[in-house]
Amino acid sequence: xxxxxxxxxxxxxxxxxxxxxxxxxxxxxxxxxxxxxxxxxxxxxxxxxxxxxxxxxxxxxxxxxxxxxxxxxxxxxxxxxxxxxxxxxxxxxxxxxxxxxxxxxxxxxxxxxxxxxxxxxxxxxxxxxxxxxxxxxxxxxxxxxxxxxxxxxxxxxxxxxxxxxxxxxxxxxxxxxxxxxxxxxxxxxxxxxxxxxxxxxxxxxxxxxxxxxxxxxxxxxxxxxxxxxxxxxxxxxxxxxxxxxxxxxxxxxxxxxxxxxxxxxxxxxxxxxxxxxxxxxxxxxxxxx
Numbered sequence: 001x002x003x004x005x006x007x008x009x010x011x012x013x014x015x016x017x018x019x020x021x022x023x024x025x026x027x028x029x030x031x032x033x034x035x036x037x038x039x040x041x042x043x044x045x046x047x048x049x050x051x052x053x054x055x056x057x058x059x060x061x062x063x064x065x066x067x068x069x070x071x072x073x074x075x076x077x078x079x080x081x082x083x084x085x086x087x088x089x090x091x092x093x094x095x096x097x098x099x100x101x102x103x104x105x106x107x108x109x110x111x112x113x114x115x116x117x118x119x120x121x122x123x124x125x126x127x128x129x130x131x132x133x134x135x136x137x138x139x140x141x142x143x144x145x146x147x148x149x150x151x152x153x154x155x156x157x158x159x160x161x162x163x164x165x166x167x168x169x170x171x172x173x174x175x176x177x178x179x180x181x182x183x184x185x186x187x188x189x190x191x192x193x194x195x196x197x198x199x200x201x202x203x204x205x206x207x208x209x210x211x212x213x214x215x216x217x218x219x220x221x222x223x224x225x226x227x228x229x230x231x232x233x234x235x236x237x238x239x240x241x242x243x244x245x246x247x248x249x250x251x252x253x254x255x256x257x258x259x260x261x262x263x264x265x266x267x268x269x270x271x272x273x274x275x276x277x278x279x280x281x282x283x284x285x286x287x288x289x
Contacts, residue, residue, distance in 0.1 A: 010035030014097040024149025034070030042129035043104025047254035049096040051085035063124035111219040119224025143183040164209025233285035243285035
């Protein structure tokens with residue numbers, strides 16, 4: 001899946017257009033970065049400098065990209081000192097931003113009922129992918145999202161019926177509903193309208209309600225913490241559907257030079273070490289798990 005990166009990664013002094021803050025130390029950053037916006041795809045990320053006092057860049061997934069306006073949106077959670085400093089940056093300031101980086105999701109055009117699964121900070125690539133499918137047309141995606149902190153949007157009951165989803169699980173992302181894309185939410189925190197459990201539970205419910213012919217139309221695309229991705233890979237294998245996963249790893253350089261984000265994958269010639277930043281972050285689930 002490796003692609004040439006010459007003339008595809010841009011270094012931009014991106015201007016902050018908006019910076020919204022949500023519960024759970026979650027933040028949505030909107031940047032003017034026309035070079036990055038022109039090349040970004042679902043699953044790609046940027047490597048940005050959070051603050052002048054922290055020269056080591058941080059990788060953040062791209063949630064939306066508008067080629068015409070030259071804007072990109074990032075959803076991130078402040079974990080350490082760097083991202084907490086990033087959360088303090090104000091509209092009008094500029095951020096050194098490198099991107100887009102990585103090989104993203106490859107949409108299977110023969111499978112028209114994709115299942116998109118995002119957990120925590122793995123949600124942004126799923127929104128990007130859903131928007132790309134909407135733009136392309138011809139797909140009927142279902143987006144499942146899980147979070148143990150309040151979702152960074154106002155949850156509302158979905159207007160879209162999804163066969164196989166348990167009664168009472170109606171919580172959805174308004175943006176996706178407005179796009180006529182079905183979504184459902186999961187959490188162990190007892191949020192109204194959300195499934196009390198894991199995203200894999202809802203995935204099984206949905207797949208169980210299908211017949212064999214319908215399942216042949218399903219491809220799974222997922223991003224989130226390692227245990228979640230491993231569980232989803234197991235679900236995909238049990239139901240005989242294809243699955244791509246976007247891996248989350250700590251990164252230093254972000255462009256393949258330091259090899260600090262390597263993981264072991266299975267290839268046709270045997271085990272191999274691959275860099276998540278440029279060989280991924282998206283891999284076939286069977287090659288990883």
